[in-house]
Amino acid sequence: MDTDVLIVGAGPTGLMLANELRVAGVPAVLVDKLAQRSTLSKAGGVQSRTQEALDQRGLLEPLLATGEYPAGTAHFAGITLPLTRGRHRHPWRSVPQVVIEGFLEQHLAAQGISVRRNHELTGLAQDEDGVTVTFASGEVIRCRYLVAADGGRSTVRSLLGAAFPGRPGTTTTVAADVRLSGDTPAMTHARSEDGHWVSVFPLGTDPQGRPLRRLALGGPGRSLPREVPVTEDEIRDGLRAVFGDRVQLLELCYARRITNAARQAERYRHGRVFLAGDAAHVHLPIGAQGMNTGLQDALNLGWKLAAAVRGWAPEHLLDTYHAERHPVAAAVLRNVQAQSLLMDQQGTCDPDLVAVKDLFAALAHLRDVQYHLDDMLSGMGIRYPMPGAGDQPLVGLPAPDVDLGPVRSHELLRPGRGVLLDPLDRFAKVAALWPDRVDRAGQDSGAEPMLVRPDGYVCWAGDPDDLEPALTHWFGEPASASGGDGITSRTPR
Incomplete structure (x- = not known):
């Protein structure tokens, strides 16, 4: 084998996966067909759950230190959800995809991992032991596993002949990065009576410190x-149709047309090949959910691949990637299609649609409706199916952040291992059977005991009799039977 894992595609998903494998100490090669990293912003926001995951790896603070990335208020189909402000530890933030890619690539380079560019994949074959990949240059790489993170037009997916059912794009809208003058709010969704509409939200600042906006328009x-x-005149005309002369275009930095295509791979796993990010799911970009879903694909798959490479993964573990992530992306496609319909992007002003949106807007004033939509959009409502969960409210959800005195519990996940919170110091003996995979925190925090997977999701809480089965299910057969001193209780500094 030339490498344990080959990652094809150095966008946010591929870069995040490379970092997850690096944290786990698993060799990986990251390739991309582009000669240099894209400078296009593409997606523009980071949801709460993604920020939590970045924080769990110690990446969020240095990412946010690279510029000014304002927090925003959640919205659904342009209907703001003000009651959700402050619900989560990390609010939605406007961080352009190009910034995230640059940050992750530099972070990996500092750890000795560089993207191999000008690598256009042309052939793929797999057998029981691994995958052989051929590139246009004639280079051949042999790997144990391959992950396709090469976008909506994935070459890997095409070579696999993997089914990618769904709806082709039927309409387009304009997305652009701009500088504006006038009194438009930093974040707004505005519509004219004749159906023209504009959405604006902040993108931080350009290299000269001037505020940038992401703008979308249609009608x-x-x-x-x-x-x-997309021309400057087209954008000026779109702004004028909604704002009159109150808002002017100062500079057009980048623009493209986006479609309402909605597709999802039937299977995320094909033997030793896995699909992730846009290679697995594409949809109209609303709320940066595509980028966030891809990043979380990488977080879900990374530790499982590492476990397989290291030889301790239970037989079913790699299959849980599809079982957990496919329903999440399917739900994203549904909510994006619902938002697209409610936003009436083609400006039909259909009275039936107007009536539905008016009713929905009225319902969205209710706190519970706003909370439900916020959990769905932010990723905080994702609940993975867990065996033996029963009626335990925490199991399957992102782990709460617990104050452990000198540290908080999310910091314990930085080494990419499982964490057993054991506030009453009851489970040292059983935890010691997995010394190479699970760390135990015995500080009396007042929280209930829980077992947290490396990706930050609770996989056990409650009944002590269920702890050992949960450890075996997620972390394989015990590596040690040495008793109560075989595991290190970790307190990161």
Whole structure:
């Protein structure tokens, strides 16, 4: 084998997966067909759950230190959800995809991992032991596992012949990074009576410190073929249709047409090949859910691949990647399609649709509705199916952040291992059977005992009799029977 894991595609998903494997000490090679990293912003926001995951690896604080990335308020189909402000430890933030890619690539480079560019994949074959990949240059790489993170037009997916059912794009809207003048709010969703609409939210600042905005616009007659270039006059006309002369375009930095295509791979695992990010699911970019879903694909898959490479993964573990992540992306596609319909992006002003949106907007004033939508959009409501969960409210959800005195519990996840919170110091003996995979925190925090997977999800809480089965299910057969002193109780500094 040339490497244990080959990652094809150095976008956010591939870069995050490479870091997850690095944390676990598993060799990986990251390739991309582009000669240099894209400078296009593409997605523009980081949801609460993704920020938690970055924080668990010690990456969030240095990422946010690279610039000014304002927090925003959640919205659904342009309907703001103000009651959700402050619900989660990390609010939605406007961090452009290009910033995240640059940050992760530099972070990996500092650890000795560089993206191998100009690597266009042309052939793929797998057998019982591994995968053989051929590139346009003639280079051949042999790996144990391959992960396709090469985007919506994935070459790997095509070579696999993997089914990618769904709906092709039927309409387009404009997305652009701009500088604006005038009195438009930093974040707004505005519509004219005749159906033209504009959405604006902050993107931080450009290299000169000037505020940038992500702008999307549409309406009657504005769905043009994807290949037609977006012009400054087109954007000025769209702004004028909604704001009149109150808002002016100062600079157009980047623009493209996006479609409402919605597709999802039938299977995320094909033997030793896995699909992740846009290679597994594509949809209209609303709320940066595509990028966030891809990043969380990487977080879910990374520790499982590492376990397989290291030889302790239970037989079923790699299959849980599809079982857990496929329903999440399917739900994202559904909520994006619902938002697209409610936003009436083509500006039909259909009275039936207007009536539905008015009713929905009224319902969205209710606190429980806002909370439900916020949990769905932020990723905080994701609940993975866990064996033996029963009626335990925490199991399957992201782990709460517990104050352990000198540290908080999310910091214990930085080595990429499982964590057993044991506030009453009852489970040292059983935890010691997995000394190479699980760390135990025995501080009396007042929290209930829980077992947290490396990706930050609770996989056991409650009944002590269920702890050992949960450890075996997620962390394999015990590596040690040495008793109560075989595990290190960790307190990161």
